Amino acid sequence: MSSRSAVFLFEVAVLLPGERGYVAFWSTWSYTADDPFAVHVEFDPGPRSSTWVFSRDLLAEGLDRPSGHGDVRVEPDPDPGNDRVLITLHGTDGPALVGVDTGPLTRFLGRTTDIVPAGVEDCESAIDAWVVATLTAS
Template identity: 40%
Template sequence: MSTVIEQAVQARLVASDPRMETVAATLRYDREDPFAVSMAFPPRATLEGVEVSWAFARELLAEGVEGPAGVGDVRLRPYGYDRTVVEFHAPEGVAMVHVRTSELRSFLEASQHLVPSGREHQYVDWDGDLAQILEEHP
Protein backbone atom coordinates (compact mmCIF):
# COMPACT_ATOMS: atom_id res chain seq x y z
CA MET A 1 0.00 0.00 0.00
CA SER A 2 1.33 3.40 -0.96
CA THR A 3 2.17 5.80 1.84
CA VAL A 4 1.64 8.91 -0.30
CA ILE A 5 -1.52 10.33 -1.85
CA GLU A 6 -1.40 12.95 -4.58
CA GLN A 7 -4.47 14.49 -6.14
CA ALA A 8 -4.66 17.02 -8.92
CA VAL A 9 -7.18 19.80 -8.34
CA GLN A 10 -8.26 22.79 -10.37
CA ALA A 11 -7.46 26.00 -8.52
CA ARG A 12 -8.95 29.27 -9.71
CA LEU A 13 -6.60 32.15 -8.96
CA VAL A 14 -8.41 35.16 -7.54
CA ALA A 15 -6.88 38.42 -8.75
CA SER A 16 -7.85 42.04 -9.26
CA ASP A 17 -8.49 41.14 -12.90
CA PRO A 18 -12.15 40.06 -13.12
CA ARG A 19 -11.17 36.97 -15.12
CA MET A 20 -10.04 34.12 -12.86
CA GLU A 21 -7.31 31.92 -14.29
CA THR A 22 -7.53 28.18 -13.61
CA VAL A 23 -4.33 26.28 -12.84
CA ALA A 24 -3.67 22.68 -11.98
CA ALA A 25 -2.48 22.38 -8.39
CA THR A 26 -1.46 19.21 -6.58
CA LEU A 27 -2.55 18.19 -3.10
CA ARG A 28 -0.19 15.77 -1.35
CA TYR A 29 -0.38 13.70 1.81
CA ASP A 30 2.47 11.50 3.04
CA ARG A 31 1.97 9.02 5.88
CA GLU A 32 5.55 9.74 6.98
CA ASP A 33 4.46 13.31 7.81
CA PRO A 34 0.99 12.43 9.12
CA PHE A 35 -0.07 15.83 10.47
CA ALA A 36 0.58 17.78 7.24
CA VAL A 37 -0.73 18.19 3.71
CA SER A 38 0.80 20.26 0.96
CA MET A 39 -0.54 22.12 -2.04
CA ALA A 40 1.85 22.72 -4.94
CA PHE A 41 1.41 25.23 -7.75
CA PRO A 42 3.14 25.08 -11.15
CA PRO A 43 5.70 27.72 -12.19
CA ARG A 44 3.25 29.64 -14.39
CA ALA A 45 1.04 30.32 -11.36
CA THR A 46 3.76 31.86 -9.19
CA LEU A 47 5.52 35.22 -9.04
CA GLU A 48 8.93 33.55 -8.99
CA GLY A 49 8.25 31.36 -12.03
CA VAL A 50 9.12 28.19 -10.10
CA GLU A 51 6.92 25.53 -8.50
CA VAL A 52 5.79 26.64 -5.05
CA SER A 53 4.48 24.28 -2.40
CA TRP A 54 2.71 25.26 0.82
CA ALA A 55 2.56 22.79 3.75
CA PHE A 56 -0.09 23.09 6.43
CA ALA A 57 -2.03 20.96 8.90
CA ARG A 58 -4.41 18.34 7.57
CA GLU A 59 -6.71 19.33 10.42
CA LEU A 60 -6.76 22.91 9.09
CA LEU A 61 -7.90 21.65 5.69
CA ALA A 62 -10.65 19.55 7.30
CA GLU A 63 -11.84 22.51 9.37
CA GLY A 64 -11.66 24.91 6.42
CA VAL A 65 -14.10 22.99 4.23
CA GLU A 66 -16.69 23.28 7.04
CA GLY A 67 -16.13 26.87 8.17
CA PRO A 68 -13.54 29.64 8.46
CA ALA A 69 -10.23 28.26 9.74
CA GLY A 70 -6.68 29.43 10.22
CA VAL A 71 -5.03 32.58 11.55
CA GLY A 72 -1.53 32.19 10.13
CA ASP A 73 0.01 31.85 6.69
CA VAL A 74 -2.76 29.57 5.40
CA ARG A 75 -6.47 30.32 5.88
CA LEU A 76 -9.54 28.61 4.48
CA ARG A 77 -13.26 29.23 4.31
CA PRO A 78 -16.24 27.87 2.41
CA TYR A 79 -17.42 29.98 -0.52
CA GLY A 80 -20.74 29.48 -2.27
CA TYR A 81 -22.22 26.10 -3.05
CA ASP A 82 -19.13 23.95 -3.67
CA ARG A 83 -16.02 26.08 -3.37
CA THR A 84 -13.46 26.61 -0.67
CA VAL A 85 -11.24 29.68 -0.62
CA VAL A 86 -7.63 28.99 0.32
CA GLU A 87 -5.55 32.05 1.19
CA PHE A 88 -1.76 31.97 1.31
CA HIS A 89 -0.21 34.87 3.23
CA ALA A 90 3.43 35.77 2.57
CA PRO A 91 5.55 38.93 2.98
CA GLU A 92 5.04 39.59 -0.76
CA GLY A 93 1.26 39.60 -0.38
CA VAL A 94 -1.75 37.32 -0.30
CA ALA A 95 -2.64 34.74 -2.92
CA MET A 96 -6.17 33.38 -3.00
CA VAL A 97 -7.50 30.37 -4.87
CA HIS A 98 -10.90 28.74 -5.15
CA VAL A 99 -10.95 24.94 -5.07
CA ARG A 100 -13.96 22.66 -5.42
CA THR A 101 -14.92 21.55 -1.93
CA SER A 102 -15.82 18.11 -3.28
CA GLU A 103 -12.21 17.65 -4.48
CA LEU A 104 -10.88 18.64 -1.05
CA ARG A 105 -13.29 16.25 0.69
CA SER A 106 -12.26 13.44 -1.64
CA PHE A 107 -8.59 14.10 -0.87
CA LEU A 108 -9.28 14.19 2.89
CA GLU A 109 -11.21 10.92 2.70
CA ALA A 110 -8.32 9.23 0.88
CA SER A 111 -5.87 10.53 3.52
CA GLN A 112 -8.12 9.10 6.25
CA HIS A 113 -7.63 5.63 4.74
CA LEU A 114 -3.88 6.00 5.17
CA VAL A 115 -3.95 7.61 8.63
CA PRO A 116 -7.22 8.05 10.52
CA SER A 117 -7.68 11.40 12.28
CA GLY A 118 -6.55 11.22 15.87
CA ARG A 119 -4.03 8.46 15.14
CA GLU A 120 -1.37 10.57 13.46
CA HIS A 121 0.96 10.21 16.46
CA GLN A 122 1.15 6.46 15.79
CA TYR A 123 2.83 7.13 12.43
CA VAL A 124 5.49 9.57 13.62
CA ASP A 125 9.04 8.19 13.80
CA TRP A 126 9.82 9.82 17.15
CA ASP A 127 13.23 8.15 17.53
CA GLY A 128 14.30 8.95 13.98
CA ASP A 129 13.13 12.56 14.23
CA LEU A 130 14.92 13.06 17.56
CA ALA A 131 18.13 11.54 16.16
CA GLN A 132 17.96 13.89 13.17
CA ILE A 133 17.48 16.93 15.43
CA LEU A 134 20.41 15.91 17.60
CA GLU A 135 22.62 15.42 14.52
CA GLU A 136 21.72 18.87 13.19
CA HIS A 137 22.25 20.61 16.55
CA PRO A 138 25.12 18.90 18.40
Protein backbone atom coordinates in the same frame (compact mmCIF):
# COMPACT_ATOMS: atom_id res chain seq x y z
CA MET B 1 1.90 5.46 -5.36
CA SER B 2 2.28 3.74 -2.03
CA SER B 3 -0.73 2.85 0.11
CA ARG B 4 0.88 5.15 2.68
CA SER B 5 0.63 8.25 0.48
CA ALA B 6 -1.81 10.08 -1.75
CA VAL B 7 -1.25 12.49 -4.62
CA PHE B 8 -4.11 14.35 -6.31
CA LEU B 9 -4.01 16.85 -9.16
CA PHE B 10 -6.60 19.67 -8.93
CA GLU B 11 -7.38 22.57 -11.18
CA VAL B 12 -7.69 25.63 -8.96
CA ALA B 13 -8.69 29.25 -9.48
CA VAL B 14 -6.26 31.72 -7.95
CA LEU B 15 -6.42 35.46 -7.44
CA LEU B 16 -2.76 36.50 -7.28
CA PRO B 17 -1.43 39.78 -5.88
CA GLY B 18 -1.44 42.41 -8.61
CA GLU B 19 -3.75 40.44 -10.92
CA ARG B 20 -7.24 41.61 -11.92
CA GLY B 21 -9.04 38.28 -12.02
CA TYR B 22 -8.77 34.63 -11.20
CA VAL B 23 -6.21 32.52 -13.04
CA ALA B 24 -6.86 28.79 -13.49
CA PHE B 25 -3.96 26.38 -13.21
CA TRP B 26 -3.06 22.95 -11.86
CA SER B 27 -1.93 22.15 -8.36
CA THR B 28 -0.54 18.95 -6.87
CA TRP B 29 -1.83 17.96 -3.42
CA SER B 30 0.12 15.29 -1.55
CA TYR B 31 -0.06 13.52 1.77
CA THR B 32 2.10 10.83 3.32
CA ALA B 33 1.92 8.77 6.49
CA ASP B 34 5.52 9.83 7.17
CA ASP B 35 4.23 13.38 7.83
CA PRO B 36 0.68 12.64 9.07
CA PHE B 37 -0.28 16.13 10.19
CA ALA B 38 0.64 17.93 6.96
CA VAL B 39 -0.73 18.43 3.47
CA HIS B 40 1.75 19.58 0.81
CA VAL B 41 0.42 21.65 -2.08
CA GLU B 42 2.45 22.69 -5.10
CA PHE B 43 0.93 25.50 -7.11
CA ASP B 44 2.43 25.84 -10.58
CA PRO B 45 1.32 29.00 -12.37
CA GLY B 46 4.56 29.21 -14.35
CA PRO B 47 7.22 31.54 -12.98
CA ARG B 48 5.36 31.98 -9.69
CA SER B 49 5.50 28.31 -8.71
CA SER B 50 5.34 27.73 -4.97
CA THR B 51 4.85 24.96 -2.45
CA TRP B 52 2.84 25.35 0.74
CA VAL B 53 2.62 22.97 3.69
CA PHE B 54 -0.24 23.25 6.14
CA SER B 55 -2.27 21.24 8.60
CA ARG B 56 -4.61 18.51 7.40
CA ASP B 57 -6.92 19.41 10.30
CA LEU B 58 -6.99 23.06 9.20
CA LEU B 59 -8.03 22.01 5.71
CA ALA B 60 -10.73 19.65 7.02
CA GLU B 61 -12.13 22.26 9.42
CA GLY B 62 -12.23 24.82 6.61
CA LEU B 63 -14.74 22.71 4.69
CA ASP B 64 -17.44 23.71 7.19
CA ARG B 65 -16.32 26.93 8.86
CA PRO B 66 -13.59 29.58 8.70
CA SER B 67 -10.35 28.14 10.11
CA GLY B 68 -6.80 29.26 10.57
CA HIS B 69 -4.82 32.21 11.82
CA GLY B 70 -1.68 33.54 10.25
CA ASP B 71 -0.33 32.60 6.83
CA VAL B 72 -3.03 30.07 5.86
CA ARG B 73 -6.77 30.51 6.26
CA VAL B 74 -9.44 28.16 4.93
CA GLU B 75 -13.20 28.72 4.68
CA PRO B 76 -16.24 27.69 2.68
CA ASP B 77 -17.03 30.09 -0.17
CA PRO B 78 -19.63 32.51 1.24
CA ASP B 79 -21.46 32.53 -2.12
CA PRO B 80 -24.06 29.74 -1.84
CA GLY B 81 -23.83 29.21 -5.61
CA ASN B 82 -20.19 28.15 -5.36
CA ASP B 83 -19.46 24.69 -3.99
CA ARG B 84 -15.85 25.42 -3.19
CA VAL B 85 -13.43 26.19 -0.42
CA LEU B 86 -11.40 29.39 -0.33
CA ILE B 87 -7.82 29.21 0.90
CA THR B 88 -6.00 32.46 1.61
CA LEU B 89 -2.21 32.14 1.50
CA HIS B 90 -0.23 35.07 2.86
CA GLY B 91 3.15 35.05 1.09
CA THR B 92 5.96 37.52 0.61
CA ASP B 93 4.22 39.09 -2.42
CA GLY B 94 0.95 39.51 -0.52
CA PRO B 95 -2.10 37.29 -0.13
CA ALA B 96 -3.26 34.87 -2.83
CA LEU B 97 -6.83 33.58 -2.77
CA VAL B 98 -7.20 29.98 -3.98
CA GLY B 99 -10.59 28.48 -4.85
CA VAL B 100 -10.84 24.67 -4.75
CA ASP B 101 -13.94 22.66 -5.62
CA THR B 102 -15.30 20.98 -2.49
CA GLY B 103 -15.90 17.54 -4.08
CA PRO B 104 -12.31 16.74 -5.10
CA LEU B 105 -10.97 18.27 -1.90
CA THR B 106 -13.30 16.10 0.19
CA ARG B 107 -12.16 12.99 -1.73
CA PHE B 108 -8.51 13.93 -1.15
CA LEU B 109 -9.11 14.39 2.59
CA GLY B 110 -10.99 11.08 2.68
CA ARG B 111 -7.98 9.37 1.14
CA THR B 112 -5.69 10.95 3.77
CA THR B 113 -7.86 9.56 6.57
CA ASP B 114 -7.79 6.14 4.89
CA ILE B 115 -4.01 6.33 5.19
CA VAL B 116 -3.87 7.76 8.73
CA PRO B 117 -7.20 8.19 10.53
CA ALA B 118 -7.69 11.58 12.16
CA GLY B 119 -6.77 11.51 15.82
CA VAL B 120 -4.38 8.56 15.63
CA GLU B 121 -1.38 10.33 14.15
CA ASP B 122 1.83 9.24 15.82
CA CYS B 123 3.19 12.45 17.34
CA GLU B 124 6.56 10.99 18.21
CA SER B 125 7.21 9.73 14.66
CA ALA B 126 6.07 13.05 13.19
CA ILE B 127 8.44 14.98 15.44
CA ASP B 128 11.31 12.62 14.61
CA ALA B 129 10.65 13.06 10.88
CA TRP B 130 10.55 16.84 11.26
CA VAL B 131 13.86 16.87 13.16
CA VAL B 132 15.54 14.71 10.49
CA ALA B 133 14.15 16.89 7.67
CA THR B 134 15.25 20.06 9.43
CA LEU B 135 18.76 18.80 10.11
CA THR B 136 19.30 17.46 6.59
CA ALA B 137 18.04 20.72 5.02
CA SER B 138 20.78 22.74 6.74
